[in-house]
Amino acid sequence: MKKFVLAWAATAVAATGASVAVLGLLGTGLTGTSAHVLSQEEVRAALTTVTPRTAATQAGTPTWTQQGKLIRSAGGTVIAACVGDQVTLRSWSPAQGYSVDGVEPGPGRTATVEFEPGEGEDVELTITCEGGQPVARGQ
Numbered sequence: 001m002k003k004f005v006l007a008w009a010a011t012a013v014a015a016t017g018a019s020v021a022v023l024g025l026l027g028t029g030l031t032g033t034s035a036h037v038l039s040q041e042e043v044r045a046a047l048t049t050v051t052p053r054t055a056a057t058q059a060g061t062p063t064w065t066q067q068g069k070l071i072r073s074a075g076g077t078v079i080a081a082c083v084g085d086q087v088t089l090r091s092w093s094p095a096q097g098y099s100v101d102g103v104e105p106g107p108g109r110t111a112t113v114e115f116e117p118g119e120g121e122d123v124e125l126t127i128t129c130e131g132g133q134p135v136a137r138g139q
Contacts, residue, residue, distance in 0.1 A: 071136045075115025075123030076100070080134035087111045087129045098123070 068079035068090040076094040080087055089105040092113045101116035115123040126137045 019029060055097050069134045071125065071134065072129065073115070073123050073125055073136070075117070075125075076113075077127060078113055078127065078136070080127045080136075082129035082132050082134055083107070084132075085109060085129050087134055089127065090114060 004102055007048050042082045063085050068081040071080060073080045074095065075098045076092060079090040080123075081111050082088075083132040083135070086107040087110065088107040089103065089111045092100060092103060094100050094115050098115040101122060102112070104110075105110045109128065111127045113127075115125075119124075124138050129135070
């Protein structure tokens, strides 16, 4: 039995050593981070190649506005986005103690979500687009 334990321990040590050696050859440590630290000059060079947000938008990358605007209410939160005068609810999440009673996510001129509490008044949000931005009524 003692031979089996020693053989197992030797195998475990060898496997661990081989793994560490392979990770070292790949350029990552045990934590998976790169061993190369950028110099100040490398950081400056990388920052000069960053594309500004406006250029990315012109290239067809969606802006945060197109992805959605966070709207908060007592009943919960909604992420809504406008394309022209059409609003779409991207997501909705009830606040603690509330549940979602109904949703009309759009796209359309209006979108609605109703949050229902365990007790008390419902919170119904009606979202429209004004100037290309989602605007909520009924908070």
